Amino acid sequence: MSPRTYVCRLADLDPERGVPALVGGEQVAVFRLADDRVVAVQQRDPYSGANVLSRGIVGSVGETPALASPMYKQVWDLTTGECLDPAGKEPIALTVYPVERDGDDVWVLTP
Amino acid sequence: MVVVGAGMVAHRFAEGMCRRSQHESWSMTVIGDEPDEPYDRVHLSEFFAGRRIDQLALQGGPWRDPRVRLVTGDAAETIDRSARTVTTRSGLVAEYDTLVLATGSWAWTPRTEGTGLRGVFSYRTAADVVGLRDWVAERTEVLGRPLRGAVVGGGVLGLEAAAALQTLGVAPAVVEFADRLMSVQLDDGGGEALRVLITGMGIDVRTSTAATRLGAAPDGAVGTLELSDDTAMPADVVIFSTGIRPRDRLARESGLAIGERGGVVVGPTCRTSDRAVWAIGECASVNGECSGLVAPGNAMADVVVDQLLGGTETYTAAPEGTKLKGVGVDAASFGDVFGLSPGALEVTFADPVARTYRKLVVSDDASTLLGGVFVGDISLYSSLRPLLGRPLGADPSAFLVPEGGGAAPSADLPDDVVVCSCANVSAGTVRAAVTEHGCTSVGDVKACTKAGTVCGSCVPLLTKIVNTTLERTGVTVSTAMCEHFAMPRAELYALVRAQGLRTFTEIVTEHGRGRGCAICKPVVAGILSQLGVGHVLAGDQASLQDTNDRALANLQKDGTYSVIPRIPGGEITPEKLVVLGEVARDFGLYTRITGAQRIAMFGARIDQLPLIWQRLVDAGFESGQAYGKSLRAVKSCVGQAWCRFGVQDSVGMAVRLEMRYRGLRSPHKFKVGVSGCARECAEARGKDVGVIATERGWNVYVGGNGGFTPRHAELLAEDLDDDALVQVIDRFLAYYIRSADRLQRTAPWVAEYTGGMAELRRVLLEDSLGLAAELDAEIARHVDSYADEWRTTLEDPQKLRRFVSFVNAPGEHDPDLAYTAERGQARPARPGEPSHPNPVFARTLDVRS
Incomplete structure (x- = not known):
């Protein structure tokens, strides 16, 4: 069983907005989607190296929830980490972290 | 080939040769006496609106072709037609098989006493306008007061010159020998309407008046202009705009046939009396007439290119239209302005209140358009002029009365109608650019056909034809913002405004699909803010904001932010400067004066922004919106x-x-x-x-x-x-x-x-x-x-909770940040450089070790 780290309560998350969290020493960006699902990906933007992805814009590409980097606007699938728009660069996928909901509490698992 | 003259028509000729004969081997020497690269003389007055002469240069395409050699600042002095050479002032001898004369015109000045005084100008070349500007600056300094000026000649160019004087801060008067302004292009009614408008601009207009003598000021420069009515007006600068004459001296001296009223005699192929010599533009006399506009010159250049490449095109003088431009008052006319055609009928609509005058001249059965005069409102000019000599398609008065004024003809012009007369592009060519050459926008069509690139007056009509053609070919030009909204921003703005929508979800449900993206969400955020829907971080707006707006600061490459408080007008008290210094020192922020007369402080972590701003707000600063x-x-x-x-x-x-x-x-x-x-x-x-x-x-x-x-x-x-x-x-x-x-x-x-x-x-x-x-x-x-966005943010815990390093470890902060010292301040460290995670300490690092 993977170790899990407490992030916050669901009520602490705004729809389609991210928060930064520290999970087992790793920086993670946690998002609440429009349908109240909660997902988590790495906080580090692989293109700039800055830890900023929680500050990106959440939207959709087709039916897929998507995240745009606040730095250079690459777009990823928030559920798989797949790079959907590398903005002219080589696509680089994000690490996705499993999220557990325990009542109102949101936990992120370290793989 | 040798081309004598390097103006707009020479450029057109060289450009046509290069474009239509891309692979053949030939060489061309273009000789111009002006020092500058060929420039757009039509828009010379824009110099006074701040365009530099080099910005008026015509696109350099032909000058970059290795087959073309451009010689500027050197005048052709003689032509030896038996040896087939042209010799220039500097001694350059250019041999030719084909000689093209494109020498243009010179500005004619009447033999009035005093035209040699300092402060008297023509208005034709780059040197003229530069000299005029410099004179006005110098003379204003010397006299220590605003200047008064006079323009002799109330034609199109004279009015442009008067407007230029106004731009330079000179109070101008216009003196015109005829009984009205633009006497060649406007009838009595039009001329009178224009006088009212020009006078209304603060320009003194004297018609039926001649300039008889220029008087000198005590220091020998021009000081007064004496008039035929025995009055004199003070004039610290005088511009003569009294017509042009063809520059035909070279041709005359080399024995070519010259027209009775000047100009090199050419036939329909633009060939002169010597088969090896051609003449194009204002120096060419066609049926005894020389033109003074660029459009016929361009048409002639095209004819000679075609002939040289084995074609059979010929030149026929087309009726010309004229439009006043750059003056701030509109006047235009085309065709039979004075209704001189047998049986011609005139339909006039003059509105002294709106200060407009419009007249159409039609055939005796009121069906065929023969001419038009427009003053004050020229919206009909570009749409009606192409119909010259063709059926008007409606009762003439329907076009002229105010309600019908917008009812310009449809874009269904016949293919052979010339839409852009400057570049000689027909409606058919414009349609072909869309249907055959894949153009999908007005910009594409301009680049492809050159239509609308000279005087621009045809652009509204061009746009209409391009759009209609696009629609018919089934090409829908996408104006969609992104996959979520099918309309452009302005349309969405109007919808949101009209319906009073207040959240992204409402807007996307009503007018879009999906959940938005980094393109449309900031647009919606902007629209909501523009419509006064609360704070940028309030409610669902916060999640729409782009990177910078959401932190009310500018994101930098390492994920930290810059802080730029407002310093209105660049004015700041010593006390506030001290506060900025203290804040920057305490947080280790890199400090710099911006290009906008403000002070920027770089390297603030997101969790530090509220602490920094609390101190700034307490000291009386507010957000500078450098992020928005x-x-x-x-x-x-x-x-x-x-x-x-x-x-x-x-x-x-x-x-x-x-x-x-x-x-x-x-x-x-x-x-x-x-x-x-x-x-x-x-x-x-x-x-x-x-x-x-x-x-x-x-x-x-x-x-x-x-x-x-x-x-x-x-x-x-x-x-x-x-x-x-x-x-x-x-x-x-x-x-x-x-x-x-x-x-x-x-x-x-x-x-x-x-x-x-x-x-x-x-x-x-x-x-x-x-x-x-x-x-x-x-x-x-x-x-x-x-x-103030920052003050209201600091007052609201809901907004402040987003300014946190880690939601589950607010005491920690990004361990990857690393700073080094440069010129006594901190900056993000590169890999391998000595660094410290805290910029306060990084500032003091000894980076030489």
């Missing part, structure tokens, strides 16, 4: 308060404007500048809105830009008092905000505005669309509801 698509700063010079030359209080006005428009969200960022005198130290004309002080008030310019595509702002209104200035800027900004596209700066918005500055002036100054009250109210609402 909104007003940045109002840059100014120190102005009348301190400057020896200032004529108005530029800092005071800059502060007033900055406090008025602070925080106003717009389609893109916008900048404002205020200069206290014509020296323009604030570089205001490089701004979206530029304000320049005059002795009588303020001139306001709009649509300027620096950056990647520099553009000088264009004059919108003159000599306004403080309140009138503010109102004009209010309307300009509000109109831009509601109608510009996403991320469209004012420069392209103004440049692409249908009808150009003249139309924009009508909308903003004369309220021709009836929008003024709404526009005024929108800015008034903004001013009333303004609140």
